[in-house]
Amino acid sequence: MRFAARWTLLWAWCLLAPRAAQAHPIEARKGTLNLLDRAAYLVVSLPVSALDNVDDDGDGALSPAELEAHAGAIRAQVIAGVQLLGPDRALPLHLLMLDVTPPEDSPGLASRHVVAMGWFDLGGASAAQAPDGPALREGLRMRFRLFGKDSAQRELDLTITRQQDVQWVRFTPERSEHRVLPSSVTLLAEYARIGAAHVLQGPDHLLFLLVVLATGWGWRTLLAALSCFTAGHALTLALCVWAGWSVPAGVVEPAIAATIVGMVAFDLWSRRQARAGATAQRLALVFLCALVHGLGFAGALTGLTRWPAGSTQMAGALIGFNLGIEAAQIAVALLAGATVQVLRAVVGQGAHRWASNAASATALVAGTWWFLERLGLQP
Incomplete structure (x- = not known):
């Protein structure tokens, strides 16, 4: 029976x-x-x-x-x-x-x-x-x-x-x-881990973050840059996950690579021009580029799991994913800062300029390559 x-x-x-x-x-x-x-x-x-x-x-x-x-x-x-x-x-x-x-x-x-x-x-x-x-x-x-x-x-x-x-x-x-x-607490913790892993395992997001950090600013300005990056990607991530926005990966991925090249180009131009108002413009550019990176984060999140619109599970996943991204960004910023301090102790005060130039050169080459590759134009 x-x-x-x-x-x-x-x-x-x-x-x-x-x-x-x-x-x-x-x-x-x-x-x-x-x-x-x-x-x-x-x-x-x-x-x-x-x-x-x-x-x-x-x-x-x-x-x-x-x-x-x-x-x-x-x-x-x-x-x-x-x-x-x-x-x-x-x-x-x-x-x-x-x-x-x-x-x-x-x-x-x-x-x-x-x-x-x-x-x-x-x-x-x-x-x-x-x-x-x-x-x-x-x-x-x-x-x-x-x-x-x-x-x-x-x-x-x-x-x-x-x-x-x-x-x-x-x-x-x-x-x-x-x-x-899963329960709300488990869901929050799991998606925080997923968000952190996505940043730490994504070379394009990491490289863009290093370009943002490699400016020689004080900690207040660096905090402002990280806040602009957080606000930008959190906005598009929420719109995609919560409001159903969708942009094809064939558009998003080349655009992410383009943000790396564009950020480096702006920094090089600003240094040559020695413009006094470059800080505000740079923060605005970081925010705009972060909007594009948020589309990439949204594709990763929605490709793993989905929840009913407006549900507490969706809110928990979104909040946890963002917390994980922020935790990874802070960890990268702290590690980059510690590395520069070690270099200063070894090679002197010119270490920061050397690290900044190395990050810019690496980002310019890698970003250009990724952009062409993702468009199917690489040699």
């Missing part, structure tokens, strides 16, 4: 879940996870190329006959590669159905995707806990490791629901694990 009840619930949920085509249970490279009382119901579309030793004729697709012949191997790989993790272990996945999804206009052909349907048992946090213990509600993580060989099959979008709560996450080989409907 328990199995029949779960089967009925699963199929009812599948029929009611949003989908693009009525002929298919779910779109390619997408999935849904619906958390109910004591179970989490899963429907996911998996690329055939992610499965080992099941494609007998090597055509990159799976026929119904191949599915039947290798059903056991496919089940084992799905159970190992699609996991819902509790605090101390992977929760049991009970697969109810495997099916192929051929093209709508050619239902007899083999399919490049396999649809897996099943449920995770949320009845206990550990093997020693009684099956009738309290269901797990917090601390869950979803892990996905079945990525295809083609570039288009290297990601999976999963929509997670629990009553009125909705979460969208994207799995990639680089980010194969996500928290499931």
